[in-house]
Amino acid sequence: MANVDLFNREASIGEPFSADDSELLFVGGDAQTMIVQNLSVNYRQNITRLWEIGSDKQYFVSGHQEGDATMARVVGPKPVAGEFMKQYGDVCNIQSNHITFVVKGDCSTKGGRIKITGVVITQVSYSMRAQDMVINEQVSMLVAKVESL
Incomplete structure (x- = not known):
């Protein structure tokens, strides 16, 4: 009970970090000029559950992985928005289209990256x-792969 607060709850301070250093990296453009307000990514693997007749066994079959993303941004005066639409809106560019979340570290770690590849609007x-x-612009995208770097 040495570290309790006014409400008899434990209170401790976690490792500090700054969100100011986090950024989004896009192919062919600077994220700071895109005025991105929100980026949400969903990635899932399809699992099929099978039962065997006359048995209590269950089997789990892994299917394909798939993902999608949504982005909300403010339409600004910079031409990079048009470049983003040209790059990510063309399915022929899907192999080179990626978005990277860069998270800077705290006082004792270096942070990390999450890379989303195979992106098309x-x-x-x-x-x-x-x-x-x-x-305001809302963009829906398909995602082929998400990986932690």
């Missing part, structure tokens, strides 16, 4: 709100 939508008159 499948849908784009736009919206604008009266209170800020900013054009």
